[in-house]
Amino acid sequence: MKALLPNRRGRFFGVTLLSAIAAGAMIGVPAIAAAAPADVAGSAASVTPVTTAESGASGADGGVDAASCVAGMSPHLVRLTGSDGDPVRNPVLLVHGWLSTAMPESEAGPRPVTTSTGIANSPFSRPVEWSSDGDPAVDLRSLQERLSELPDTTVFAFDYSSMAALWVGHTATAPALAGVIDCLAAESGDTVDIVAHSMGGLALRYALGGSNEGVASHVGQVITVATPNEGSQVASAVSILGDATQSLFSSASLLAQIAVPAIVGICNREMESDARVGCDIPPSVRTVFAVAGDGGQALRAGSAELSSVPEWPSSVKVHAIAGDYRIHVTAGLVPPEIFTALRDAAGVFGLDVRPALDEEIEAGDGIVEVSSATADADSSFIARCDVTVELTTTEGSATFGDLTERFGGIPPLAGPCAHDRLFENDDVARDIVATLGASRG
Template identity: 30%
Template sequence: MALAPVISKDKDNTGAAVKIRSDPRGKYVPVVYIHGWTGSSVHNEAAKGAFSLKPDLLTSRIGTAAPTRTLIGNVQDLGGTAVFTFDYARYASRWVTDDNIGPALAKALNCLYERSGEKVIVVAHSMGGLATRQALALGGSALASKVSQVITFGTPNTGSIGAAVAGLGVDAAGLTSGAGLVFRLWLSYCGKLKSADQNSSDLLCSAFVPQQLLSFNSEAAVALRAGSQQLKQLAPWPSGLSVRALSGAAEVTVNGQGFFKQKVKTEAGVGDIVVDLGSAQSQATTKKQAPCAYEMDARTSINNGIKTEWLGIATKNEVSRSVVNLLTHPIPCYHGNLMRNMDLALEQLGFIADDVQLRTPATKLVTVRPWRDGSEAGPDRVVDGKALPESYCNGSNVAGRADAFRCFVDHGVYDPCLQNPAKATEYLCYFGLERILIQNVRPQAKVPSRTAPADQSSPFLVTLKDGTICRTSSGAGPPAIPGYPYWAGSCSGPHAGIWRARLADRGVNPTSGLVNEASSGTWLIAIEEDTKSGQATLHPVAVAYR
């Protein structure tokens, strides 16, 4: 397993190189990419790996898009992720029970969790998903609990009809199977039912018949056939694990002339042309698919069984396009192109982004540092103390910081006010979200009542997602209510009322006045609303300023 580097072709939205960065907790969520049977997970400047291509194919249309990042590059650009690749290409002809595949992957997943402390996200293509099933079976519930979710691209959970047809011949899929008919037409046209030779000059064969279907005698190929004994023995996905299946869903209508020149019209769902949709989505908890629709024209000869003498294909919604255009532009629903399918790539990115986001605190804790972070610029109001005797500042009762003061100017009281470290007569005060710059006041008459550093002080202002604003107050409050004996402040907006906090907590820690919902990373505030006298209700905090 290797850490995927940032490659030069991956650019952020400004055109600069993608930068790997931590999430707000300072952590990285490990994301592991695992290739399929004939692919590779290696991610480098050559950008030839299964996940190193840009998602430039548009579902059900001929043509390409122009993304600025590879599949892996998009995940690196999210922030808060560390992308790894697990490559077993040297052993890909073996089944997933081989020590270098399933067991090795189990060890890698366990190591990532132990080193990062974060549940691992797995992204697997084709047989890579089966390797993941084997790894999780070996690790049992202990390893499954260390994996957050598995995202699969075209994993043949119940096998591949295409592999069965390629390996067993004309009779493998049965005449009643529409998908089997389509597979046999392609394979017989290319003359590959019992040969591993490929006519590379035939664009149609190159586009539709994957090399893995032609190399049908390896251990892995035999195991991948639909209904194989190896697949029956493979353990299912662990109960409770989120498995997101991303699949190709091609529908093909075959217009042909069969034996004795009778007209034949067959409609078949062929999945991603290698793995049918049912197999790719088997056991999945979430199913997303990229639909494509094609029409095929075929003529067969009675003297040569079902050997196709002529085969043409076009997209249903763009039938005027020639077969050459279709072959020149890769097929977005095809098994080997699923990671290039823009719709599926975006689904994958969304699954990962949501996972990472859920691990970060939903409440944002902001340490205010005017004259250091520039927040003093452009105040909402400027108040001049004019150096009068009645204009002065002393220790704040609201913010427990060494640089926090309460200022008295022109019969007004402002609290908290943060002192300019370079000018003792200047303060930036906060009244809700309003910022007030006070100038020309006497230095403090008293020393600050608190000595805590800024990032360890209690919040003096919080906002809720619905627009409610709560600010601390130093005055006496109404009678106490059970559990919240202290009047911390007041709230205005949709939940107007009293901010309740425990007196014993005040000034003790950087989240005093807030209640931690550890399971979600969200901090809550207790509000006794004006319409619910005597009852405190917990509400999630969007931003807490301290």
């Protein structure tokens, strides 16, 4: 598999972004980069893979018993439409991503999910808010609701949130996912359409590859959303930031050098035991900590784990969706009022005075670049969001403030093209439904 090395602009953007996030973590990134690798490896190695036959009930021929396998797949398989015992027809399976869940907020884990602690609730169940141009959406139904209204369709979710902090190639996640696909195909007599978010797309590649080649014959349309096929720019930036600040951290007090790695190590061990309950800290800091773990380190561009991810089987058609933030930043090297006066004066003589900085940043979805999200796909849909940040006038600053208020944060980590919020983009939800409809003729 081709490795994606972060370009200079992407690296600068990622380091700047992660510097802000990590500032509240006691300059803990160097400790993150070195936090207990032996423990991480040991945690992954202790997991016993589940084979397809073991993950569900077996029939007389050793295959999946369609009459009982759906109940036997609990808690991995969550039925989102209909009731237990209802026929399964044209199944659609939703697969969540890293540090996430397929459960609605009220069912996401033993602790309440809030804006300050815990993992995010299911991205598939969130109401749609915007279109890619930033305008409010007219249709506010979640993707889950829209899929449930497809004719003769049963919607399920595959939930691996208890293992969602670990690398999907080192756990029972992929074999369990393969078992779920086999089960739904046997139960329905149809192929299974799959929508996978972020690292869920990599879990699916593992489930369909290796020793599970036969599973691919049970798969219909695959749609990946923001899957880091060639790595994550943020995961790479954290490592770069860690290297850059290593010397600074080494000059800290002995207490800090001992305490910070210990805190990070404890937090990661909790998340690797169960990603739903580990570390009662704000999600942004929690994510930075998690980059030190098995899953986070594997998501760096060029990692050995990414290079070993199986190719998509030739029989499977993959449609990839990516978020594409284009952030146009302009700024002058003089105060805004002086720049405005100079520009107006130059205009009298027909001269066009431009700000000292006039740059467009290609930020992807803030976590994954477009080229990584669309790699190896047969077709793609790019949700592009153009944002202008004008720093040379007070009007421009007000525009930036308006974006923050509308999107609940600063792009590219917020708004309709952000990694964790793509399912709140009406254009994305419509494309998924249309793609599934087209694949069924």
